[in-house]
Amino acid sequence: MTSAEIRKQYIEFFVQKHGHTFVPSSPVVPHDDPTLLFTNAGMNQFKPIFLGQEKRAYTRAANTQKCIRAGGKHNDLDDVGRSRRHHTFFEMLGNWSFGDYFKQGAIEMVWELLTQVWKLDPERLHVSCFEGDEKNGVPRDTEAANIWKKVANLPDDHIHYFGKDNFWEMGDTGPCGPCTEIYYDRTPDKSGGKYVNSEDPRVMEIWNNVFIQYNRNADRSLTVLPAQHVDTGMGFERICQVLQDKGSNYEIDLWDPFWAKLKELSGHTYSGKFPKTNAADPVAEAADEGLRKDIAFRVIADHVRCLTFAITDGATPGNEGRNYVLRRILRRAVRFGRQQLGLRDPFLHTLVPVVVESMGEAFPELKKNSGHVVGLIRDEEESFGRTIDRGIALFDEAVDRATSRMKQGAAESIQISGEDAFKLHDTYGFPVDLTRIMAEERGFTIDVPEYERLMEEAREKARAGGKEGDTGLGTLPPDALAKLESQNITATDDQPKYAGQPMTAKVVAIWDGSSFTDHIAADAGDSFAVMLDRTPFYAEMGGQVGDVGALQTSRGGEFAVGGTKSAGRYVLHLGQRTHGDLKVGDTVTATVDGLRDRTQQNHTTTHLANWALREVLGDGVQQKGSLVDPEKLRFDFSHSKALADDEIAKVEQLVNRSITEQLPVYAETAPQEQALKINGLRAVFGEKYPPLVRVVSIGAPVKELLADPGNVKWRQFSIEFCGGTHLESSEQAETFVVTAEESVSKGIRRIVAHTGAAAKEVLAANHAVEKLISAAPGTPDAELPMLIAEIQKSLARSPVGLRMKRKAQGTVAELQSRFKAFEKSSKQSSASAVNVSGVAGELLASATAIGAGKLVVAEVPGAGNDQLLGIVDSIKKQSPTYAVLVGSAADGKVNFVAAVSDDLIAKGLKAGDWVREAAKITGGGGGGRPQMAQAGGKDPAKLGEALEKAKAFAVKHGLV
Numbered sequence: 011m012t013s014a015e016i017r018k019q020y021i022e023f024f025v026q027k028h029g030h031t032f033v034p035s036s037p038v039v040p041h042d043d044p045t046l047l048f049t050n051a052g053m054n055q056f057k058p059i060f061l062g063q064e065k066r067a068y069t070r071a072a073n074t075q076k077c078i079r080a081g082g083k084h085n086d087l088d089d090v091g092r093s094r095r096h097h098t099f100f101e102m103l104g105n106w107s108f109g110d111y112f113k114q115g116a117i118e119m120v121w122e123l124l125t126q127v128w129k130l131d132p133e134r135l136h137v138s139c140f141e142g143d144e145k146n147g148v149p150r151d152t153e154a155a156n157i158w159k160k161v162a163n164l165p166d167d168h169i170h171y172f173g174k175d176n177f178w179e180m181g182d183t184g185p186c187g188p189c190t191e192i193y194y195d196r197t198p199d200k201s202g203g204k205y206v207n208s209e210d211p212r213v214m215e216i217w218n219n220v221f222i223q224y225n226r227n228a229d230r231s232l233t234v235l236p237a238q239h240v241d242t243g244m245g246f247e248r249i250c251q252v253l254q255d256k257g258s259n260y261e262i263d264l265w266d267p268f269w270a271k272l273k274e275l276s277g278h279t280y281s282g283k284f285p286k287t288n289a290a291d292p293v294a295e296a297a298d299e300g301l302r303k304d305i306a307f308r309v310i311a312d313h314v315r316c317l318t319f320a321i322t323d324g325a326t327p328g329n330e331g332r333n334y335v336l337r338r339i340l341r342r343a344v345r346f347g348r349q350q351l352g353l354r355d356p357f358l359h360t361l362v363p364v365v366v367e368s369m370g371e372a373f374p375e376l377k378k379n380s381g382h383v384v385g386l387i388r389d390e391e392e393s394f395g396r397t398i399d400r401g402i403a404l405f406d407e408a409v410d411r412a413t414s415r416m417k418q419g420a421a422e423s424i425q426i427s428g429e430d431a432f433k434l435h436d437t438y439g440f441p442v443d444l445t446r447i448m449a450e451e452r453g454f455t456i457d458v459p460e461y462e463r464l465m466e467e468a469r470e471k472a473r474a475g476g477k478e479g480d481t482g483l484g485t486l487p488p489d490a491l492a493k494l495e496s497q498n499i500t501a502t503d504d505q506p507k508y509a510g511q512p513m514t515a516k517v518v519a520i521w522d523g524s525s526f527t528d529h530i531a532a533d534a535g536d537s538f539a540v541m542l543d544r545t546p547f548y549a550e551m552g553g554q555v556g557d558v559g560a561l562q563t564s565r566g567g568e569f570a571v572g573g574t575k576s577a578g579r580y581v582l583h584l585g586q587r588t589h590g591d592l593k594v595g596d597t598v599t600a601t602v603d604g605l606r607d608r609t610q611q612n613h614t615t616t617h618l619a620n621w622a623l624r625e626v627l628g629d630g631v632q633q634k635g636s637l638v639d640p641e642k643l644r645f646d647f648s649h650s651k652a653l654a655d656d657e658i659a660k661v662e663q664l665v666n667r668s669i670t671e672q673l674p675v676y677a678e679t680a681p682q683e684q685a686l687k688i689n690g691l692r693a694v695f696g697e698k699y700p701p702l703v704r705v706v707s708i709g710a711p712v713k714e715l716l717a718d719p720g721n722v723k724w725r726q727f728s729i730e731f732c733g734g735t736h737l738e739s740s741e742q743a744e745t746f747v748v749t750a751e752e753s754v755s756k757g758i759r760r761i762v763a764h765t766g767a768a769a770k771e772v773l774a775a776n777h778a779v780e781k782l783i784s785a786a787p788g789t790p791d792a793e794l795p796m797l798i799a800e801i802q803k804s805l806a807r808s809p810v811g812l813r814m815k816r817k818a819q820g821t822v823a824e825l826q827s828r829f830k831a832f833e834k835s836s837k838q839s840s841a842s843a844v845n846v847s848g849v850a851g852e853l854l855a856s857a858t859a860i861g862a863g864k865l866v867v868a869e870v871p872g873a874g875n876d877q878l879l880g881i882v883d884s885i886k887k888q889s890p891t892y893a894v895l896v897g898s899a900a901d902g903k904v905n906f907v908a909a910v911s912d913d914l915i916a917k918g919l920k921a922g923d924w925v926r927e928a929a930k931i932t933g934g935g936g937g938g939r940p941q942m943a944q945a946g947g948k949d950p951a952k953l954g955e956a957l958e959k960a961k962a963f964a965v966k967h968g969l970v
Contacts (some may be wrong), residue, residue, distance in 0.1 A: 013250045013264045017074055017103070017372060020244070023123050024072035024105045031068035035169045035373065037323035038076040038099070038248055039332065047332045048320070052104035053241045058221060059108050069110040074246060075102045076319055076373065080335055087339065088447070089345070091309040092288045094258035096209050096293070098339060099316035101246035109237035113190075114155050114161075116219050116240045119631035120192060121162045124217075128253055134195045135214070135468035136206050140188035146232050151188045154221070158190070170206045178220040178241075183228055185235060189220040194252050216252060217244040221588035249811065258284065260308050267364045268311035275360065276351040280307045287898045307349035313343035314358055314387075318365040324375055327390045331763060338441040340390050341398075345444060348398060359384045362907050403439050404433065405448055412454060415552045418704055418733030424453070425635060428460020433466075457635055459646075483523040483539050483584055485575040493526065494519060494541075494580065501579030502543035508677070508735055510557070512601040515542040515593050519563075521582065527904065529571070530592040539582035540569060540592065546602050549576040549585060553636035554613055554734040556584075557606055561598040566590045569598075605633060605640040607742075611765040612643035614675055614737040615665060615746050617708055619645055619763065620692060621728035622664035626657050627879045633692065638734075642749075642764055649759045653751050655813050661761075665746040669729075673709035673740040677732075680705050680716055688715045690725035704953075706732040708740055746767045746778075749809045764809065776814040776940040779804045781819050791832035794825050795871035798899065798950070801825075803869075806954030819951050823902075826950070830901060846877055850884035853896070860969050863891020863911065869953060873898040875944070882942075893969055895924055895960045904932045904947030904956070915940045919967040927963050931956035 011019070024030040036055035040046045046054065052075035057065035080087045080098040107116065116793040124130045137158050142150035150171065158164045178188040195202035196212045222239040224232040247259040261282060269280040283304045317327075320336055327337040340358065347353035362384045364586035370376045376526025408430035416424045426449050434440035442461055449456050486494075499518050506513055518540040520527050530538055539562060550556035556574030561583065568592030571583045583600075592598075616638055617876050624631045627649055631743050635646035653661075682703045685691065691705075705712050709727040737743060743765045749772060750762035764772050782801050789797050801818055804810070810818070849870055857864040866885060870878060873896075882894050886909060895908040908925040915921075920940035929945035932952045947956065 013246075013252055013254075013262055014371065016250050016253055017246060019127065020103050020249075021072055022075065023127060024070075024119070026385055028070070028105075028119055030070040030072040030105055032247065033068075033071045033073050035073055035075045036480075038078050038319050039323040039325045041324060047335060049075065050077050050079050051075070052077070052102045052243050053106070055538055056108075056241070058329075058660045060241070066108070067110045070106065071108075071843065072105040073103075074372065075104060076323075077102050078316055078320060080316065082338060087342075087443075089288045090312050091305040092285050094260070094284055095214065095245075095248060095251070096288070097247065097259070097312050097315075099312065103244040103246050103249070105240070105242050108242035109239060109521070112238045112240060113221055114157055114221075116152065116221070116242065116893040117157045117190070118161050120217065120219065124192070127161075130194065130252070132162065132164075133200050135162075136142060136168045136170060136195060136203055138170045138172050138176055138193070138207060140176040140190075141173050143173075143177070146230070148188070148224070148232060151176075151190070151221075152776075154190045167203055170203070172207055175207060177220075178218075179226060183226050185222045185230075185239070186224050186226050186507060187222040189218055191215050191219075192217040196252075197712060206869070209565065210257070214248060214252070215245075216248050218242060240544040245479055245824040248288045260311075265311055267368050268314075269307060271364050272307055272310060272351070276347075276353055278303050278307075278351055280304060298921040302350050306346040309346045310343045310351075310358065310361070313339045314361040314889070315365050315369075317358075317387060318362050318376065318380075318383055319373075321386055322379070326386060327352060334441075336442060337390065340387065341394050341441060342444055342447065344391055344394055345448070346397065349402070356388055356395060357495070358391055359388040362387060386635055388398070395745050401434055404430070405440070405445065407453065408434070409449075409452065415733070416731070418552070418587075418731070425454075426454055426456040428457035428462075428464055431456045431458075431461040432464040435461075447927065455634065459635070473925075477760045478852075483521070484573070484577070484582060485536055486521065486580065486582075490521065491580075492588050493577045499541070500543070502581040503541060504547075504549065504581050506544060506546040507548040507557075508767070510546050510602045510606050510735065512599055513544070513546050514597055515544050515600050516709040517541070517596045517598060520544050520592070520594060528594045530587045532587070532591045534587055534591075537572075537584065537586050538569075539575075539584050540571075541580050542598070542600060545574075545581050545583070545647075546600055547571065547574040547575045547581065548602075548606070548735050551576060552732070552734055553616075553638055555609060555637075555639040557602045557609075559601050559603040560588075561600055562591065563590065563593070563596050563598050567592045567596070608640035608766060608768075609638055609742045610735050610737050612640070614740065615669075615735050615743045615763070615765045616643045616645055617706065617728040617730055617732070617736075617755055618665045618668050618743075618746070619643070619661065619761065620647070620670075620730065621651075621708075622661045623647055623761075624692075625664055626660045627653075634754070636928055641768060644760060644762050645916065646754050646760045651759075652753070653759065653761075655816060658748050658751065658813055662746060662748055668708065669740045669743050669746060671709070673727075674711075675738055675740065676705075676707045676710070676712050678705055678712040679703065679737060680712060684716050684719065685731070687719040688724055688729055689722055690727065690729055692728075692730040703731050703734055706734075706736060745773070747772045747811045748813075749812055751812055760840065768809075772809050772811055775804065775808045775810045778812055779818050781808055783818060786821060786825060791829060794832070795900075798822055798825050798829070799869055799871045801955075802899065802951055803954040805951055806956075806958060810955055826900075826902060845882040845951070847884050848886065849873075850881045853881070854888055855886060860891060860893065862916070864889045865894075865964055865969055866892070866896065867957055867964065868896055869957060870896050870898045871902065873905075874900065875905045875907070879944075882907050882909045885909075893919055893924075893964060895928060895957075895964075897928065897957060899950035899953045902948075902950060904929075904950055904953055906932065906936065906945040906947070906956075907942075908944075909942050910940065912941070914969065917968060919964065919969060924960065924963055928956040928960040931959050 025032050036049055038049045040049050046171045064835055078099050086096040087098055090098055123130050139154045140151040142148055155169050158169055176189050178189045193206050193213055202213040220241040222241060223235055225235055250262040251259050256262055273279050273792050282303055283301045318338055324334055327340055343358055347357055362380060365382045366376045408426050410428050412424045425923050431442055433444055446456050462472045506568045521539040524571050546558040559571045561569040568588045569592050570585045570588045572585040575582050616636055620633055630906050632648045634648055637644040679702050682701055685703050685705050707729045715724055746765050748761050748763045752760050754760045801822055805818055852863055853866045853868050858864045878896050881896055885894050886892055891913055892911050893914050906925050906928050908921040910921045921943040922937040925943040925945040926937045929947050931950045932947025934947030937943055
C-alpha cells in the first residue's frame with residue numbers, strides 16, 4: 011500500500027464503518043491557543059470538548075492532524091536526521107469518542123483495523139496498560155488488560171504495565187486518564203516483548219489510546235468525570251513504516267520525491283544510513299561521508315515539510331516565539347545543505363513544490379498560496395546566505411581557540427566559549443542551538459551559561475537604549491590582525507605571565523575598538539587596548555580571568571589595566587589612561603595587581619576540587635566548565651544528581667587535607683604521548699593534543715610522574731593539563747569551603763567555593779549562624795519570629811557554607827512550624843503581636859534621611875499583610891516625603907508592601923517596580939501603582955537578601 015492509501019483506509023474505516031465524523035485537521039499554528047507554540051497532537055482542537063466548555067453535533071470524530079514538535083515540552087528537533095522515527099513535522103492519525111464508546115469499543119476497533127483490515131500478525135502486537143497509582147486512588151487498569159485478553163486473545167506476556175508513561179494528562183489540571191499503547195515487534199523470532207517502551211527500533215509504538223475518565227484538581231487529587239472520552243493518536247509515518255515493511259520512517263514512499271529532488275540539486279544519492287544512536291558521534295560521522303550526507307538529506311527533507319506547513323498556516327520565520335523556532339529550523343537545514351551536500355546557492359525553497367505535490371491532496375491548503383511560501387523561504391535563505399560562510403569561518407576560529415585552551419591544559423575538554431557563541435548569534439545569525447549542533451558534530455560543547463549571560467546583557471542594553479561602549483575592544487578583526495602582521499609586529503611574548511613579576515616592555519600598538527592609534531592623549535577619556543612586545547599579564551583563558559594592573563612610563567604616563575584578553579597571537583591590555591599620556595614606542599613598567607594571588611588560590615584549589623570530586627563521586631565525573639577569579643571558584647562537572655551533605659563534606663575534607671599537607675605545585679612541559687600515560691591524569695579521552703603539553707601536578711614532581719607513569723599512587727594527586735597560573739604550594743590556599751551547588755543543565759552540576767580570606771569569612775559566618783541555631787531550643791515560642799529573622803539576616807548578610815545554609819534553612823522551617831503551633835494553641839494571630847503605630851515610629855526613628863523625608867526598608871517580624879499596610883500608612887502620615895518598603899515572613903510565605911511619595915516617583919522610583927524586584931529574590935512577584943504596591947514570595951530564607959536588594963534599588967535611583 012502507498013502512504014496515501016494507508017491514510018485513506020484509516021479515515022474510511024472510522025468514518026464509513028464506525029460512524030465517525032471526519033473533522034479536517036486544524037492549522038499547525040494554533041493562533042487561538044497561546045499555551046502552544048504549535049499544534050502538537052490531534053486532540054488540541056478538541057480541548058474545549060474535553061474541558062466541558064463546548065458540545066458539538068457529533069460524538070465520534072476521526073482525521074489526520076498536522077503536528078509540529080520543535081519547541082516547548084515536546085521538542086524532537088535535535089533527534090531529526092539521526093533518528094529513524096523522529097520528525098519536526100508529522101501526521102497524527104486519530105479517532106475520538108466524546109462520551110460515546112469507551113475502552114471496549116476503542117480496543118475492538120484497534121484490533122479490527124490492525125489485524126483484519128491491515129492484516130498485521132497478531133503475534134507481533136504488544137500492548138501496555140497503566141500500572142496504577144495507589145497514592146491518588148487510581149487502580150491498575152486491569153479493565154483494559156482484560157478487554158485485550160477477551161477481544162484480541164492476547165497472552166499475559168504481550169500485556170505490559172507501566173507508570174506515568176501510561177497516564178496521560180492535558181496539563182497541571184484538567185481531564186486525564188490511563189492509556190493503552192500498541193507496539194509492533196519486528197524481531198526475527200518475535201521475542202521483542204522485553205524491548206517494549208524502549209528505544210530499540212525493532213519494537214515500535216504505533217498507536218496510543220487514552221481513556222479520559224478523571225479530572226486532575228488543583229490540589230493534585232483526582233475525581234471521576236461524569237462523561238468518559240477516548241483520545242487516540244497513531245503516528246502516520248510509523249504505521250506506514252510497518253505496513254510497507256521498511257526499516258525507518260524515512261524509507262516509506264512519502265520521502266522518495268524529496269530524495270530525487272535533492273539528488274538533482276546536489277548530485278548525491280540517498281542510501282539510508284543511520285548512526286548507532288540519535289546522539290552525535292563525531293568520530294563515526296567524520297569517518298563516514300555517506301552517513302553525513304544521509305543525515306543532511308533527512309534534516310533538509312523533514313525541515314522543509316515543517317516550514318511549508320507552518321508558513322502555509324500563518325507563521326513567518328522571525329525573532330520571537332514560534333517564528334524564531336522556524337528561523338532556527340530553516341537555518342539548520344541550510345547549514346546542512348551547504349556543509350554536507352555542497353549546496354551553496356539558495357536551494358531550500360525549490361523543495362516547497364515537492365511538499366505541495368506529495369501532500370497537497372491530503373491537505374489542499376498547501377496548493378492555495380505556495381508561491382508565498384517559496385518567496386518567504388527564499389528571502390530567508392538569501393539573508394542567511396550573506397553571513398553563513400563568515401559565520402562558519404568564525405566557528406572554525408572558535409574551535410581553534412577552544413582546542414588551543416584544551417591543548418594548553420587550561421580546559422578539561424574542548425568547549426566553545428560563550429563569547430564566541432554569542433558573537434555567532436549576534437553578528438552572523440547563528441542560533442545557539444545551531445552552534446551547539448555544529449560543536450557536537452565535532453565532539454565539543456559550548457559554554458551555555460556564559461552565552462546566556464551575554465545575551466541577557468545585550469537585552470539589558472537594548473532595553474536601556476544604551477550603546478555598547480567598548481564593543482570590539484577585546485577582539486581584533488581579521489583585517490586588524492593582518493595589519494599588525496604586515497607591519498612586522500611579532501606575537502606577544504607572554505611566557506613571563508607565569509612569574510607575574512613587574513617588568514619593562516615596549517608598547518607596539520594601541521587599539522581603540524575600531525582602528526589603531528599611535529597616541530593616547532592626556533585628555534583621552536575612552537577605553538583602549540594596549541599591546542606590548544612582552545607581558546607578565548595573564549590573558550583570560552581556560553576559565554581563569556585576565557589579570558588587572560598598570561602600565562607606567564618613565565615620564566609619568568599611567569594606564570590602568572582593567573582586564574587582559576588574547577586576540578590571535580597578541581595580548582590586549584584593556585583599560586583607560588589615568589595620568590599623562592601613552593604612545594606607541596614607549597617603554598613601560600608592566601605591573602600585575604595583587605588580585606592575581608587570590609585568583610591563583612582559587613585556580614589551584616579548583617584542581618584539587620576536581621580531583622576530590624572524582625574521589626568522592628567516581629571516575630564518571632568530568633569537567634564541563636570552570637571560572638576562577640579573585641572572589642571565588644566555580645566548577646561545572648558531569649553528575650546526575652545533587653550532592654548530598656556528606657558528599658560535600660568529603661570533598662571539603664579531601665581538599666583541605668591537601669592544603670594542610672603543604673603540597674608543592676609543579677608545572678612542566680612534557681611530551682603528550684608520555685603525559686597521557688600518567689595514572690590519574692585528567693584528560694579528555696579521544697582528543698588530540700599538541701606534541702608538548704603543560705602538566706600541572708599538585709604534590710608529585712612531573713619528572714617522577716613521567717619516569718613511572720603507571721604507578722597507582724599518582725591517583726592520590728591532582729594531575730591535569732593546564733595553561734593557567736598557580737600557587738607554589740597548596741598551603742597558600744589556606745582553606746576551602748563550598749558555598750553553593752546547583753544544576754546547570756541535565757546531567758551537569760556546579761559548585762561554587764571560596765578559598766583564602768574569603769573562605770575564612772565564610773567560616774566566621776558559619777560560626778555566627780551556628781550560634782543562632784544553638785539558641786533555638788531555649789528561645790521562648792513568642793520570640794521565635796525574631797530568632798527566625800536573625801537567622802535569615804545572617805544567611806543573607808554574607809556567603810555561608812552550603813552545609814550550614816542547608817542546616818539553617820531546615821532549622822528555620824522547624825521554628826516556623828513551632829511558632830505556627832504556638833499561635834494556634836494560644837489563639838493569637840501574628841497580627842496581635844504587632845503594634846502598628848509603635849513599629850512605624852521605630853522605623854522612622856532609624857530611617858535614612860532623603861532631604862526632608864525618609865527612606866525605610868525593613869523587616870517587621872510577625873506582621874501580617876494588614877499590619878504591613880497599617881505601618882506604611884502610619885509612616886506616610888508622619889513624613890511628607892517617603893519611600894517605604896517593608897516585609898515579613900510567616901507560615902512559609904513572604905509579604906511585601908511599598909509606597910513612594912509623588913516627588914520621589916518623579917525621580918524614577920516607582921512602588922510597583924520596587925516591590926517586584928524585592929519579591930523576585932524570594933521566588934515571587936507582584937506589583938501595583940507607582941504610589942502603592944504589594945507583592946509576595948515563597949522563600950522566607952531570602953527575605954534579608956531581598957531587603958538588601960531593595961536598598962540597592964533605591965540607591966540606584968539616587969535616593970541616597
